[in-house]
Amino acid sequence: MSERAFENNMMDFVEGEDGGGGVGVTTRKSGFTEPRSLLAAALSLKDEVVISTWSRRGVRVHDPTLYTGALGTAFLCFRCFEAMGSVKDLSLCLEITDSCAASAAHLKQYFSFICGQAGIYSLGAAAAKLSGDEQRLIFYLGFFSQIANTADLAVGPEEGGFGLPYELLYGRVGLLWASLFVNKYVGEETIPWSTTGPITDAILAAGRAAASHHGSCPLMYQWHGTRYWGAAHGLAGIMHVLMHFPLSKADAEDVKGTLLYMIRHRFLTGNYPSSEGNAKDRLVQWCHGAAGIGLTMCKAAEVFPMVAEFKDAAVDAGDVVWRRGLLRKAGLCHGVSGNAYLFLALHRLTGDRRHLHRAKAFSNFMYEHGLNLISTGQMHGGDHPFSLFEGSAGIACLWLDILRPEYARFPGYEL
Numbered sequence: 282m283s284e285r286a287f288e289n290n291m292m293d294f295v296e297g298e299d300g301g302g303g304v305g306v307t308t309r310k311s312g313f314t315e316p317r318s319l320l321a322a323a324l325s326l327k328d329e330v331v332i333s334t335w336s337r338r339g340v341r342v343h344d345p346t347l348y349t350g351a352l353g354t355a356f357l358c359f360r361c362f363e364a365m366g367s368v369k370d371l372s373l374c375l376e377i378t379d380s381c382a383a384s385a386a387h388l389k390q391y392f393s394f395i396c397g398q399a400g401i402y403s404l405g406a407a408a409a410k411l412s413g414d415e416q417r418l419i420f421y422l423g424f425f426s427q428i429a430n431t432a433d434l435a436v437g438p439e440e441g442g443f444g445l446p447y448e449l450l451y452g453r454v455g456l457l458w459a460s461l462f463v464n465k466y467v468g469e470e471t472i473p474w475s476t477t478g479p480i481t482d483a484i485l486a487a488g489r490a491a492a493s494h495h496g497s498c499p500l501m502y503q504w505h506g507t508r509y510w511g512a513a514h515g516l517a518g519i520m521h522v523l524m525h526f527p528l529s530k531a532d533a534e535d536v537k538g539t540l541l542y543m544i545r546h547r548f549l550t551g552n553y554p555s556s557e558g559n560a561k562d563r564l565v566q567w568c569h570g571a572a573g574i575g576l577t578m579c580k581a582a583e584v585f586p587m588v589a590e591f592k593d594a595a596v597d598a599g600d601v602v603w604r605r606g607l608l609r610k611a612g613l614c615h616g617v618s619g620n621a622y623l624f625l626a627l628h629r630l631t632g633d634r635r636h637l638h639r640a641k642a643f644s645n646f647m648y649e650h651g652l653n654l655i656s657t658g659q660m661h662g663g664d665h666p667f668s669l670f671e672g673s674a675g676i677a678c679l680w681l682d683i684l685r686p687e688y689a690r691f692p693g694y695e696l
């Protein structure tokens with residue numbers, strides 16, 4: 282076993298069989314977790330997350346973000362409502378989101394879905410819409426529009442860019458993703474193209490300006506001085522979000538060219554560098570490496586169906602994650618649970634049951650061994666152990682999604 286990952290000796294998919302397999306630490310030979318047991322485990326984990334992260338006694342929410350904070354618990358309740366239709370989950374989601382909104386002032390500098398105020402207001406708007414709560418919907422959309430229409434977001438490099446980052450976790454595409462989330466749940470053009478279009482223009486202009494000093498990739502960005510490639514801070518996350526918008530031909534060509542550049546400059550193993558020029562082939566997770574970049578390649582295969590390289594690259598990324606992605610961490614951002622989402626996306630893209638088998642195998646690994654491995658220190662349960670992106674809220678999301686794979690979406694990344 283390596284320092285980062287367990288050796289994956291689970292049985293891969295064999296046509297005609299749909300069973301699990303041994304994982305070094307187990308001798309179990311067949312069968313995945315029964316759906317009923319997995320659902321019970323997901324719901325019980327959700328209850329534990331709620332009890333551990335949320336109090337109705339009016340205590341101020343200390344961390345109102347989706348990534349590590351109480352909004353992650355609200356998101357899990359939202360996903361639970363989507364899976365089970367229980368109005369109680371939706372009410373709880375709104376209640377938690379309201380508290381996050383009341384504590385959001387200190388997040389002013391961040392406007393993304395995952396780490397900023399836009400996440401609070403967009404989830405609040407979606408939950409209010411589904412609850413039929415018109416007053417709250419107006420409240421949340423009002424706050425969201427204020428952030429989205431901040432002129433600074435549309436300021437391009439020629440005007441200095443105001444130093445606002447472009448990446449997903451803290452940057453401008455994080456706001457764009459939140460707009461897509463609002464439009465999915467509240468209605469198309471709720472956040473109109475007249476608001477998001479100038480922001481996409483600024484992002485593309487900045488990418489071209491940075492690329493022109495740099496090399497042969499059409500678009501390039503820096504975050505804290507590093508040209509990241511991955512989903513959380515880099516090219517994959519930025520390209521992923523841009524592909525959801527109605528780009529001009531020239532803009533679409535540059536997005537396509539950037540993704541092809543990444544494919545052509547990946548490691549021979551099929552994995553991707555964490556950043557431009559970084560020769561270390563180490564990380565295979567959502568935030569850095571093949572798992573998050575693979576999700577972006579799945580989207581590219583959908584948006585550019587004539588370019589066969591995207592689908593091939595997505596499938597290759599799946600193979601890398603299967604071999605090296607059974608990580609010693611549990612969560613979505615850099616753990617086993619997040620890595621399973623690439624298999625679910627590949628299954629939706631290709632219809633190949635191999636990928637669903639692999640997703641179930643990773644999910645099953647968490648179900649059978651996760652708690653034990655965490656309690657014995659062989660697996661890290663996250664610095665924020667109940668959070669959505671590092672901890673058990675993300676595991677519960679995965680289990681709910683495994684039960685309805687056609688609707689599975691990586692939280693905060695896939696729509």
Ligand SMILES: [Zn+2]
Binds near residue numbers: 567568569614615
């Ligand atoms: Zn991470």
